[in-house]
Amino acid sequence: MATAHPSPIEQEIRQRMQDWKASFAAKDVDAMMSFYADGDAFSAFDLMPPIEFRGGDMWRENWVSFFTAFQGPLNLEFSSMEVHAADELAVARVFVRLVGVMNGQDTDMWVRTTNCFRRIDGRWLMIHDHVSVPLDFATGRPLTHLTPEKPFGE
Numbered sequence: 327m328a329t330a331h332p333s334p335i336e337q338e339i340r341q342r343m344q345d346w347k348a349s350f351a352a353k354d355v356d357a358m359m360s361f362y363a364d365g366d367a368f369s370a371f372d373l374m375p376p377i378e379f380r381g382g383d384m385w386r387e388n389w390v391s392f393f394t395a396f397q398g399p400l401n402l403e404f405s406s407m408e409v410h411a412a413d414e415l416a417v418a419r420v421f422v423r424l425v426g427v428m429n430g431q432d433t434d435m436w437v438r439t440t441n442c443f444r445r446i447d448g449r450w451l452m453i454h455d456h457v458s459v460p461l462d463f464a465t466g467r468p469l470t471h472l473t474p475e476k477p478f479g480e
Contacts, residue, residue, distance in 0.1 A: 333411060335416060339411055343407065351401060368385060373457055407420040416450065424437065436470070437458065
């Protein structure tokens with residue numbers, strides 16, 4: 327939910343998210359890593375195994391594998407971003423649409439992302455990144471066809 331007058335911190339976090347998005351679209355692993363806290367100060371829950379990523383080296387390897395799987399351009403769209411921020415801690419939650427060609431297959435899906443930031447040495451760095459998709463508990467299948475406009479898939 328956007329506020330009528332976002333705070334300076336909220337504006338900083340929104341800019342960090344846009345800058346992260348640009349690095350992602352460029353498939354620039356070094357630029358991507360500049361958004362994350364160093365070492366074990368960073369963790370992630372992602373769509374693929376393992377159940378938890380801990381530390382920058384592990385996360386870097388994940389990005390290299392991820393970008394290698396995509397051929398051609400990789401596009402992201404943000405929707406419904408909310409930022410909640412205070413002095414040294416901020417949270418951004420956003421729906422993210424990913425469009426590209428992964429392993430020769432067209433990919434067009436929405437995921438849910440929550441990024442937790444901490445101000446470290448004057449810079450807002452992600453300390454946790456959580457990406458998920460809804461799950462059909464009856465079948466165990468991910469519901470990647472859902473969108474912010476059609477949350478139940480109608």
